[in-house]
Amino acid sequence: xxxxxxxxxxxxxxxxxxxxxxxxxxxxxxxxxxxxxxxxxxxxxxxxxxxxxxxxxxxxxxxxxxxxxxxxxxxxxxxxxxxxxxxxxxxxxxxxxxxxxxxxxxxxxxxxxxxxxxxxxxxxxxxxxxxxxxxxxxxxxxxxxxxx
Numbered sequence: 001x002x003x004x005x006x007x008x009x010x011x012x013x014x015x016x017x018x019x020x021x022x023x024x025x026x027x028x029x030x031x032x033x034x035x036x037x038x039x040x041x042x043x044x045x046x047x048x049x050x051x052x053x054x055x056x057x058x059x060x061x062x063x064x065x066x067x068x069x070x071x072x073x074x075x076x077x078x079x080x081x082x083x084x085x086x087x088x089x090x091x092x093x094x095x096x097x098x099x100x101x102x103x104x105x106x107x108x109x110x111x112x113x114x115x116x117x118x119x120x121x122x123x124x125x126x127x128x129x130x131x132x133x134x135x136x137x138x139x140x141x142x143x144x145x146x147x148x
């Protein structure tokens with residue numbers, strides 16, 4: 001039924017890698033912007049409005065489309081016959097981590113709205129949260145490459 005996906009597999013895989021790189025770049029950078037935003041609120045020379053604009057554009061114009069492209073291309077790869085063996089553990093680890101990455105993305109979107117409204121958590125919180133995508137990426141890449 002999905003044999004045609006095997007014909008376009010290399011192209012979908014290449015697009016998937018590009019989409020993931022774009023999404024991850026945003027997931028690494030947006031929490032860092034949150035740190036700068038939260039720590040420069042009081043008496044800063046940098047206007048808070050510029051952080052609000054940067055955070056909004058990063059999320060709407062780069063991260064959201066990249067996440068959607070990642071999901072669509074990733075699901076296309078999963079549906080390609082012979083690519084994923086669901087009796088192994090690696091696709092399950094990857095699936096859980098990609099869902100967790102999407103939840104983190106939604107957390108970032110919520111925090112962006114909160115920061116735009118004038119409220120912020122401590123910069124330390126955003127610094128710690130900035131490590132979440134790194135840990136998830138390590139689990140995803142390890143599971144896909146090693147295929148345990």
